Amino acid sequence: MTLADTEIAPPEPPRYVMFWRRYKRNRAALLGLVLFVLVVVMALTAGIIDPGDPLRRAGDPLTPPFVNWATPLGTDQLGRDVLSGVFYGARISLLIGVVATLVAIVIGVVIGALAGHFGGWVDDVLMRITEAFQTIPNFVLLLTLVAIMGSKIEWITLAIGIVSWTAPARMVRAEFMSLRNREFVDAARNLGVSNTSIIFREILPNALPPIVVYASVIMALSILMESALAFLALGDPNYASWGNMIGQGRAVLRSAPYCAVIPGIAIILTVLSFSLLGEGLNDALNPRQKK
Amino acid sequence: MTLHMPPILTYALRRLVQAIPVVILIMIGTFLLLKLAPGDTVDALVGDMGGADAAFIARLRVEYGLDQPVWVQLWRYMVKLASFDFGWSFVYEQPVATVLMDRLGTTLMLMAASLSIAFCAGIVLGAIAARRAYSATDNLISVLGLVFYATPSFFLSLMLMLVFSVKLGWLPVGGIKTIAAFYTGWDHVWDVVRHLIMPTTALSLIYLAFYLRLMRASVMEVADLDYVRTARAKGAREGRLMIHHIMRNALLPVVTLLGLQFSTVLGGSIVVETIFTLPGLGQLAYQSVVQRDMNTLMGIIFLCALIVVVVNFLTDLLYARLDSRIELA
Numbered sequence: 157m158t159l160a161d162t163e164i165a166p167p168e169p170p171r172y173v174m175f176w177r178r179y180k181r182n183r184a185a186l187l188g189l190v191l192f193v194l195v196v197v198m199a200l201t202a203g204i205i206d207p208g209d210p211l212r213r214a215g216d217p218l219t220p221p222f223v224n225w226a227t228p229l230g231t232d233q234l235g236r237d238v239l240s241g242v243f244y245g246a247r248i249s250l251l252i253g254v255v256a257t258l259v260a261i262v263i264g265v266v267i268g269a270l271a272g273h274f275g276g277w278v279d280d281v282l283m284r285i286t287e288a289f290q291t292i293p294n295f296v297l298l299l300t301l302v303a304i305m306g307s308k309i310e311w312i313t314l315a316i317g318i319v320s321w322t323a324p325a326r327m328v329r330a331e332f333m334s335l336r337n338r339e340f341v342d343a344a345r346n347l348g349v350s351n352t353s354i355i356f357r358e359i360l361p362n363a364l365p366p367i368v369v370y371a372s373v374i375m376a377l378s379i380l381m382e383s384a385l386a387f388l389a390l391g392d393p394n395y396a397s398w399g400n401m402i403g404q405g406r407a408v409l410r411s412a413p414y415c416a417v418i419p420g421i422a423i424i425l426t427v428l429s430f431s432l433l434g435e436g437l438n439d440a441l442n443p444r445q446k447k
Numbered sequence: 448m449t450l451h452m453p454p455i456l457t458y459a460l461r462r463l464v465q466a467i468p469v470v471i472l473i474m475i476g477t478f479l480l481l482k483l484a485p486g487d488t489v490d491a492l493v494g495d496m497g498g499a500d501a502a503f504i505a506r507l508r509v510e511y512g513l514d515q516p517v518w519v520q521l522w523r524y525m526v527k528l529a530s531f532d533f534g535w536s537f538v539y540e541q542p543v544a545t546v547l548m549d550r551l552g553t554t555l556m557l558m559a560a561s562l563s564i565a566f567c568a569g570i571v572l573g574a575i576a577a578r579r580a581y582s583a584t585d586n587l588i589s590v591l592g593l594v595f596y597a598t599p600s601f602f603l604s605l606m607l608m609l610v611f612s613v614k615l616g617w618l619p620v621g622g623i624k625t626i627a628a629f630y631t632g633w634d635h636v637w638d639v640v641r642h643l644i645m646p647t648t649a650l651s652l653i654y655l656a657f658y659l660r661l662m663r664a665s666v667m668e669v670a671d672l673d674y675v676r677t678a679r680a681k682g683a684r685e686g687r688l689m690i691h692h693i694m695r696n697a698l699l700p701v702v703t704l705l706g707l708q709f710s711t712v713l714g715g716s717i718v719v720e721t722i723f724t725l726p727g728l729g730q731l732a733y734q735s736v737v738q739r740d741m742n743t744l745m746g747i748i749f750l751c752a753l754i755v756v757v758v759n760f761l762t763d764l765l766y767a768r769l770d771s772r773i774e775l776a
Contacts, residue, residue, distance in 0.1 A: 295714030
C-alpha cells in the first residue's frame with residue numbers, strides 16, 4: 157500500500173453541485189432548461205401581462221401580429237388576444253402536465269412496487285392488467301373516459317393520468333425486482349422492518365432516478381394529449397388552451413394562418429423543452445449509464 | 448408433450464395462450480366502461496324511439512337482460528364479444544360490427560403505410576446518425592427527430608394542408624377519394640394514394656423519431672461489440688459490416704418497439720383521420736364520442752385491442768426469428 161492510497165480524498169462537493177456539473181455538460185439540456193424556465197415564467201406572469209379573461213374580446217377581429225401594440229401577436233376571428241392566449245395556455249398546459257404526470261407516477265409506482273416486490277400471483281395479475289391497459293390505444297381510452305366523465309378540466313387531467321401509468325409501472329417493477337434481493341434490503345428484512353417500510357423507505361428511493369427521468373416523457377406526452385383533446389373541441393371550454401386556439405385557427409387557416417401557427421410553436425417548444433430536460437436529467441442522475 | 452412440433456410452433460402456441468387473459472381483461476374493461484357511462488342500451492333505444500311508457504321500458508330491460516345480476520350480464524356480454532357481436536349502433540342504425548368493418552380497411556391502409564415508412568426511414572436515418580455520431584449530419588438528424596417528436600400530429604397535419612393544399616394546390620384537403628369522379632382501375636388507385644399522402648406523411652414523420660432514436664442508440668451499442676471488431680479486423684468492408692454484422696442485432700429492440708408503437712399510432716390516427724376526413728376507425732371513434740355512441744366506441748376499443756394483440760404476437764414471432772439467442776422451446 158502506497159502513501160497515496162491512504163490519503164483522504166478531498167471532500168466531494170455537495171450533491172446539487174455535482175448534479176449541476178453533470179447536467180450542464182449536455183448543451184441541448186441547457187437549451188431545454190432555458191425553454192422550460194421561459195414557459196414557467198409565461199405561466200406565472202400571465203395574470204400580470206394581461207389581467208382579465210384571455211377569452212374576452214381585446215381588439216378588432218383578425219388583427220395581424222405586430223400591427224397594434226395592444227395586441228402584439230394579433231387577434232383571432234373573435235377578437236381575442238393571441239399573446240394572452242399563449243400565456244394563459246402555458247398555465248393550463250403546465251398545470252395539466254404536472255398533475256397528470258403525478259397521477260400516472262403514483263399509480264405506476266404503487267402497481268409496479270407491489271408487482272415487483274411480491275412477485276408470484278400478485279405480479280401475474282397486476283402485469284396482465286398492465287398489458288391489457290397497454291393494448292388499448294391511449295388516445296382511444298382517453299376519449300372514452302372524457303366521453304364518460306365529461307370535459308371538466310379536473311376530469312381531463314385525471315383521465316390523462318389514468319392512460320399514462322403503464323410505462324412507469326413496468327419500470328418500477330423492473331427496478332424492484334433487481335433491488336429486492338440486495339444486501340441492504342435483506343438487512344432491513346432481518347431487522348424485522350415491515351413490508352410497507354421496505355417498499356417505501358428502502359427500495360423506492362433507490363428506484364426513483366429512472367422514474368424521474370421518465371416523468372419528463374410523461375409530461376411531454378400529457379401536454380400533447382391535452383392539446384389534441386382541446387383541438388378536437390373536447391377540452392374544457394372555460395380555459396384558454398393552445399390546442400383549442402389551433403382548433404379555432406383552423407377555420408381561418410387560409411386568411412390568418414398566424415392564429416394556428418403561434419400556439420403551435422408554443423406547444424412544440426414546450427414539449428421539446430421537456431424532452432431535452434429529460435436527457436439532461438438522465439446524464440445527471442444516471443452518470444454511469446452507458447450511452 | 449408436443450414431440451413432433453417444430454419449436455417455432457410451440458413458441459407461437461405459448462404466446463397465444465398468454466394472450467387469452469389479456470383479451471378477457473379487455474372484455475371486462477369495456478363492460479365496466481359501458482356500465483360507467485351514463486345511460487344503457489334501453490335508454491338509447493327509448494331515446495331513439497322518441498320516448499316510451501314505463502311499463503314498456505321495464506319490459507325492454509328484461510328483454511335485454513338488464514334486470515339480471517351484473518355477473519350474468521358480464522358473461523353474456525363476453526360471449527357476444529367473442530362471436531364479434533358488438534351490439535347495435537343507434538347512430539348508424541346498423542350492427543356495430545358492420546360499421547366497424549366498413550371503416551377498418553381505410554385505417555389499416557393508413558397504419559400500414561405510415562408505420563412502414565416511419566420504420567424504414569427511422570432505421571436508415573438512425574444507422575446513418577450512429578455511424579457518423581456527433582458529426583453535423585448526426586446533429587441535424589437528431590434535432591429534426593426531436594422537433595417532429597415534439598410536434599402535435601394535428602398541428603403538423605394543418606401545416607401540411609396549408610402548404611400542399613391551400614398554397615400549392617397539389618393535394619386534396621380531405622376524404623379518401625374524389626367524390627363523384629367515379630374513377631376505375633389505376634385511376635382509382637392513384638386517386639386514393641393522392642388522398643393518403645398527407646395523412647401518411649403526418650403520422651410517419653411523428654413516429655419516425657421513436658425508431659430513429661432507438662436505432663441510433665442500438666447501432667452504437669452493437670458497433671462496439673467484440674464480434675464486430677473481429678469482423679473488421681478480418682478485413683470486412685464497412686458497408687458489408689453494417690449490413691451483415693451490425694444491422695441484424697441492432698434491429699432487435701427496434702422491432703419490439705414496432706409492436707408496442709402500433710397501439711400509439713392507432714390512437715394518433717384519431718386526430719389525423721378527423722382532420723383529413725378519412726372514413727376510418729379513428730374518425731369513427733371521434734364521432735362516437737361526440738354523439739355518445741357507446742356501443743360503437745366499445746366496439747372500436749375491443750377491435751383495436753385485438754389488432755394490437757395480433758400485431759404483438761406477430762412481432763414476437765419475428766423477434767424470435769431474428770434473434771437466435773431466444774429459447775423457443
